[in-house]
C-alpha cells in the first residue's frame with residue numbers, strides 16, 4: 001500500500017468490516033427515501049444546485065438527489081465508527097508517519113443512479129476546502145458501492161503527485177474497499193450513468209502538527225479519532 005501510494009498517488013486497500021458498512025448503507029437508504037430535516041439539508045449539496053453540464057443526465061421534473069452529504073459522522077454513530085475504524089486509522093497513520101491524527105472533515109459523495117454529477121479534475125492540496133500549511137494529510141474514501149469506469153468511479157493520473165503523471169486510469173475498486181488519496185495527486189470523476197447509486201464516505205485525516213491553512217471548519221474539525229464517537233449532539237437519522 002505504501003509503495004503504490006508513493007508511486008501512483010493512490011492506493012486501494014481493504015476497508016472496514018462489511019457488517020459495519022452495511023449499517024451505513026441502511027442509513028443512507030433510509031435518508032434517500034424520506035424528506036431531509038432542516039439540519040441535514042443545511043449540510044447537503046443537492047444535484048439541482050449543480051451545473052447541468054456536470055450531470056450524467058437531465059433531472060426529470062421534481063427529481064433531485066443528494067450529491068454531497070456533509071458531516072455524516074454526526075448523523076449516525078456508524079459513520080463515526082467507519083471514519084475512525086482501526087483499519088482506516090492504521091493505513092492513514094502509516095502513510096502520514098504518526099498515530100497522532102486530527103479529523104479535518106468527512107462527507108459522503110453520492111452519485112445518484114443515471115444522473116449523478118461528475119467531479120472536475122483537482123488536487124486536494126490545492127483545494128479551497130481545508131488545505132493545510134504543509135499538505136501532510138490524506139483522504140480515505142470508503143467505497144460503499146465499489147467503483148468502476150461505468151459508475152462514475154474516481155479517475156487518477158498516476159504519478160501526478162510528483163510531476164506530470166501518467167495517463168488517467170479508473171481503478172476497479174471492490175465494494176467496501178478503501179482508496180487512500182495523496183493530497184497532490186490529480187483526480188476527478190465522470191458522472192454516474194449506471195443504474196445504481198455510487199456512494200463514497202470520504203474522510204480527510206491530517207497530522208496533528210499540520211495546521212489548517214484556511215478559516216473553514218466543521219463542528220468536529222481538529223478532533224482526534226477517539227472523540228469522533230461522541231459528538232455534542234446527533235442529528236436525526
Ligand SMILES: O=C(O)CCC(=O)C(=O)O
Nearest residue numbers: 109119124154189200202
Ligand atoms: O467520491 C468521489 O468520487 C471523489 C471525491 C474526491 O475527489 C475528493 O474528495 O477529493
